[in-house]
Amino acid sequence: MNAPIPQKLLLSGNEAVAEAALDCGVTLGTGYPGTPSTDILEHFAKIGGKAQWAPNEKVAMEVGLGVAFSKSRSLVTMKHVGVNVAADPLFTSAYTGVDGGMVIITADDPGMASSQNEQDNRRYAVAAGIPMLEPSNSQEAYEFTFKAFEISEKWNIPVFLRMTTRICHALTGVEKSVSIAPPAKPGYEKNIQSRVMIPAFARPAHVKLRQKLADIEVFNDDSDLNTVTGTDSSFGIITSGVTFMHCREAMPDAKILKIGMCYPLPIQSIREFAKSVDRCMVIEEGDPYLVEAIRAAGISVEGKAEMFRFGELNVKKVRKIIDGDTTEPPAIPRGKAPELCAGCPHQTSFNVLNKLGCIVAGDIGCYTLGVLPPYSGMDTCICMGASIGIGLGLRHSLPREQAIKVVSVIGDGTFAHSGMTGLMEMMYNRPEYGHLVIILDNGTTAMTGMQESPTTGRALDHSNAPQISLEGLVKACGVEYLDVIDPYYDQDRYEELIKERLASEKTAVIIARRQCVISNKKIKAYEKEQDSGCQEGGCDHE
Amino acid sequence: MSKPINIVFAGLGGHGVIKASDIFAQVAFQAGKDVKKSEVHGMSQRGGSVSSDVRIGENIQSPMIPDGESDFLIVLSEDQIPNNKHRLKEGGVLITSEVLTGKLKVKKSLNVALLGCLSSYLDIDEEIWLSEIKKSFPENMYDKNVESFTIGKTVAQETQTA
Ligand code: SF4
Numbered sequence: 001m002n003a004p005i006p007q008k009l010l011l012s013g014n015e016a017v018a019e020a021a022l023d024c025g026v027t028l029g030t031g032y033p034g035t036p037s038t039d040i041l042e043h044f045a046k047i048g049g050k051a052q053w054a055p056n057e058k059v060a061m062e063v064g065l066g067v068a069f070s071k072s073r074s075l076v077t078m079k080h081v082g083v084n085v086a087a088d089p090l091f092t093s094a095y096t097g098v099d100g101g102m103v104i105i106t107a108d109d110p111g112m113a114s115s116q117n118e119q120d121n122r123r124y125a126v127a128a129g130i131p132m133l134e135p136s137n138s139q140e141a142y143e144f145t146f147k148a149f150e151i152s153e154k155w156n157i158p159v160f161l162r163m164t165t166r167i168c169h170a171l172t173g174v175e176k177s178v179s180i181a182p183p184a185k186p187g188y189e190k191n192i193q194s195r196v197m198i199p200a201f202a203r204p205a206h207v208k209l210r211q212k213l214a215d216i217e218v219f220n221d222d223s224d225l226n227t228v229t230g231t232d233s234s235f236g237i238i239t240s241g242v243t244f245m246h247c248r249e250a251m252p253d254a255k256i257l258k259i260g261m262c263y264p265l266p267i268q269s270i271r272e273f274a275k276s277v278d279r280c281m282v283i284e285e286g287d288p289y290l291v292e293a294i295r296a297a298g299i300s301v302e303g304k305a306e307m308f309r310f311g312e313l314n315v316k317k318v319r320k321i322i323d324g325d326t327t328e329p330p331a332i333p334r335g336k337a338p339e340l341c342a343g344c345p346h347q348t349s350f351n352v353l354n355k356l357g358c359i360v361a362g363d364i365g366c367y368t369l370g371v372l373p374p375y376s377g378m379d380t381c382i383c384m385g386a387s388i389g390i391g392l393g394l395r396h397s398l399p400r401e402q403a404i405k406v407v408s409v410i411g412d413g414t415f416a417h418s419g420m421t422g423l424m425e426m427m428y429n430r431p432e433y434g435h436l437v438i439i440l441d442n443g444t445t446a447m448t449g450m451q452e453s454p455t456t457g458r459a460l461d462h463s464n465a466p467q468i469s470l471e472g473l474v475k476a477c478g479v480e481y482l483d484v485i486d487p488y489y490d491q492d493r494y495e496e497l498i499k500e501r502l503a504s505e506k507t508a509v510i511i512a513r514r515q516c517v518i519s520n521k522k523i524k525a526y527e528k529e530q531d532s533g534c535q536e537g538g539c540d541h542e
Numbered sequence: 543m544s545k546p547i548n549i550v551f552a553g554l555g556g557h558g559v560i561k562a563s564d565i566f567a568q569v570a571f572q573a574g575k576d577v578k579k580s581e582v583h584g585m586s587q588r589g590g591s592v593s594s595d596v597r598i599g600e601n602i603q604s605p606m607i608p609d610g611e612s613d614f615l616i617v618l619s620e621d622q623i624p625n626n627k628h629r630l631k632e633g634g635v636l637i638t639s640e641v642l643t644g645k646l647k648v649k650k651s652l653n654v655a656l657l658g659c660l661s662s663y664l665d666i667d668e669e670i671w672l673s674e675i676k677k678s679f680p681e682n683m684y685d686k687n688v689e690s691f692t693i694g695k696t697v698a699q700e701t702q703t704a
Contacts (some may be wrong), residue, residue: 010571113582137605170580170605171567242605247601315608332609335591335625369588412559433681445586 004024004429007076011174013141013167016103017075018043020145023176025074028052030060033448034079035114036168037107042451045461050253053452053460056384056417058081059404061089068098068158070196073149078454080108081383082120085414085418089420090158091484094129095205096195097156097212100183101149104130107163110285111312113168114447116156118310120286122221125160125263129209130508131216132160132263134528136244138172144260146178155212162262164285166312177542179359182462226269234278235322238270238301243285243313250318262290267297274299283321285313320542345514347407348487350377351451352495356502358407359398361391363419366447366516367410367440369385384414388437392480395431404502408437413445413453420473426507434480436498439470440487442516443523450519455476462526474509481508546599548607549660552626553618557651561678562616566657568674570598573666580605591622593629601661614663615647616656635663641697651683651690658694662702 011019020038021029028046029051031037045051054060057078064076083106090104106124109115122459125132133148135141141163146157220226232253239247240259245254259266259271274280276295276490281302282291291303304321315320320326340347350370353360354377362368362378363386371378380390391408398406410419419439426435445451452458457467474482481501487494494512501508515523549566553559560581567579579596579652589682595607616637623638630636637659639652654675661671675687 010567010577111582165582166580166605169582170578171564172573172578172602172605173576245604246606312606314606315604333630334624335593335622336589338555338588338590341588366588 004161005177009174009176010171011134011142011175012039012137012169012171013138013163014040014169015043016138016141016147016174017161017163018047018049018176019176020142021075022047022049024073024114024146024149026075027100027183027186027270027311028063028067028248029075029077030054031075031077031105032057032060032082032085033445034107034122035448035508036109036163036165037077037082037105038448038451039081040075040107040168041460042319044075051460055454058089061086061093064104065089065093065158067094067097068100068102069184069189071100072186073103073183073254075105077105078107079115080106080119080466081115081117081122082106083121084119085384086219087128090130090238091128092197092202093158094209095197095202097209098152098158099156099189100186101152102158103145103152104158104160105147105163106160107168108286109165111165113165115524116381118286119163120289121160122262122289123287129213130158130160130263131155131213131261132162133260133333134162134169134241134262135260136241136258137167138170138174140175140260141167142174143178144225146180149180151219153505154232155216157209157212157216160174160263162241164241167487170242182333184526185500210226213264220261220264220269221266223261226266227258227260228255228273229258230255231503233277234279236273238273238280238282238290239284240290241285243283243318246313246315246318247283249315249320251362253397260289262427265290265293267299270294271297271299274301274383275332281322281324281502283313283318312537314348337372338369339372340366340375340517343488343517345373345488345516346370346440346514348491348494349440350375352491352498353377353407356405356495356498358405358498358502359388359402361394361406361408362416363387363410364407364447365414365445366442367409367411370445378409385410385418385422387414388426391437392422392426392429392431392435395433395435399434401430403433403503406435407433407498410437410439411445412439412441412443412455412542415439415470416454416468423474423477423479423509427479430507434504434508436501438498439474439511441470441511442512442519443514444519446516446519450516450522462529464530470511475512479509480506482511483508484511484513486514487512544600546597546602547614547664548612548631549596549598549614549628550593550607550612550617550629551596551616551618552591552593552622552629555589555624557592557605557618558650559592560594560619562618562653562657563596565650565654565674565678566660567596568677569666569670570596571599572670572674576600576602578602591625591673593626613682616660618652618656637698641701642694645693646690648686648690651687655690655694658691658696659698661691662695
């Protein structure tokens with residue numbers, strides 16, 4: 001591979017990762033859409049990489065692992081909560097290890113701009129025993145992707161690259177200044193003891209994993225992933241990720257240890273740094289992960305007040321942390337909340353469900369906005385696919401007059417992600433008074449920016465792909481009633497249908513099918529491109 | 543080291559806030575400045591409040607502009623002023639669509655006209671602005687966009703000398 005030509009580009013962290021993946025010769029990028037990670041794979045596809053959406057993060061993780069078992073390089077992308085879905089293969093992949101390079105992007109959302117929680121996935125690195133790198137700008141997002149592949153291949157272990165909203169979606173300058181040896185030739189080598197995790201093989205694999213992690217810690221201590229900058233040793237800061245930038249701005253001269261690889265931690269370097277300054281404070285976004293680990297190693301450091309665990313950090317908050325100022329900031333007027341678009345096909349569903357006094361177990365998508373006035377048509381929302389299980393639990397336990405009002409509402413993409421198993425549960429452990437599931441089929445994954453899924457009939461790059469039939473899946477489960485209706489044009493019939501199906505006390509699925517108004521134009525354009533044989537296409541954000 | 547120039551773009555989802563800040567970030571980058579830009583994607587774009595921070599200068603650190611430290615606040619819809627005013631520093635410049643009322647022929651190009659306004663305060667060649675605008679929209683909109691940009695620039699120059 002030729003050395004890349006240095007040229008300065010203005011890139012988002014997500015674009016930088018995609019560029020790096022291409023320059024590293026990644027064979028396959030796979031993942032599941034979720035803000036703030038979605039545009040990594042979209043950009044990767046746009047610049048010529050092979051990228052695909054999996055039905056969910058668990059499948060993506062498994063496909064990525066299979067690629068890396070063949071000595072090839074794989075990139076697997078997801079948002080922070082996606083790692084929960086992928087956790088099962090993730091934990092054991094640390095035991096099996098990989099033959100090629102495998103880099104997993106976890107895009108965390110501190111402040112919950114577009115998520116249901118603000119879990120800090122640095123905890124996953126520790127729990128699973130997967131090394132984790134954390135870039136602080138797009139330049140590092142580019143370079144650390146290379147480093148992550150190097151570490152992955154040197155120790156035959158998957159590696160996490162942890163991004164956050166302000167890394168993923170911040171534009172900063174990037175120079176393509178690094179290179180990597182080309183990937184090995186793909187080929188399968190039998191290695192049953194390492195890859196078949198029956199207890200007899202998994203026990204030694206766990207011991208081996210801990211040895212690898214100990215070695216990687218030594219490597220990390222000697223590496224250039226962690227840097228010390230600044231001259232004023234009267235006050236030292238230990239930090240990582242974008243928080244480094246806030247700290248540097250708040251304290252231009254302070255000595256700062258920026259941790260680039262946050263698991264396994266470079267404890268020796270941290271110990272030396274703490275000794276080199278008069279006062280040493282750990283400033284980190286989210287959970288007190290660094291401060292706990294550093295204190296557990298017997299190093300005395302100051303930490304932030306509990307109130308700064310919540311939300312994103314910024315320069316002002318960093319100043320307050322340093323000053324020990326825990327006063328609440330002045331309240332600022334709230335902006336306008338998002339809402340369902342005018343003409344959105346979901347509107348009628350929530351109007352009707354609200355009118356009928358239903359108890360609505362909801363799910364994740366644009367339609368979650370159905371919880372807000374004027375619809376106020378949702379009672380629960382937990383995670384992808386949860387609507388069906390939660391609805392069933394309510395049906396099993398509520399008195400009859402309430403149970404027969406419970407409805408599960410789930411989008412087409414979310415149904416493909418993790419709704420199918422809920423449907424099997426509905427038939428296998430049928431509640432006494434039946435159940436009603438409404439699949440809101442708007443033909444796209446609208447909330448994350450119009451991505452494709454197995455039921456849209458188009459691949460990640462919007463080219464034609466086999467379309468999996470929702471009706472077929474529902475029928476295969478043996479659901480007693482299946483109806484397909486346009487919720488917008490057939491509003492009156494839709495309301496009657498919901499009433500009838502609830503009253504039947506049988507198992508029923510209604511597919512409320514109508515294209516998202518925003519995606520409509522785009523889809524027509526994709527179809528035209530297909531007809532004219534042109535495969536170019538991309539997605540913008542507004 | 544000189545301080546960065548901070549610009550907040552604000553408005554409602556779907557009105558071209560992100561597009562305007564994208565264009566401006568590229569303009570400043572092409573003009574040889576260090577640039578950082580950040581915003582939040584996702585739910586906020588279903589018609590909700592959207593804002594985007596762009597910082598330009600020599601060596602920018604945080605991609606987020608601290609509240610009360612913005613030099614310019616560019617607002618694409620008037621109702622978004624109350625929830626964004628606190629971003630502006632004392633003496634900072636508020637640029638709103640109000641100054642352009644009745645002057646624009648193509649309402650859709652409001653974001654470009656506001657970039658025109660902003661350009662009158664910054665020392666960046668007009669050529670760079672126009673070439674980035676050209677790259678960012680379909681060919682056939684270019685002439686109209688140049689017109690809107692120029693209107694914005696002229697209006698802002700008049701208010702500065704008035
Ligand atoms: S993007 Fe589509 S699905 Fe989402 S709110 Fe708008 S019309 Fe509805």
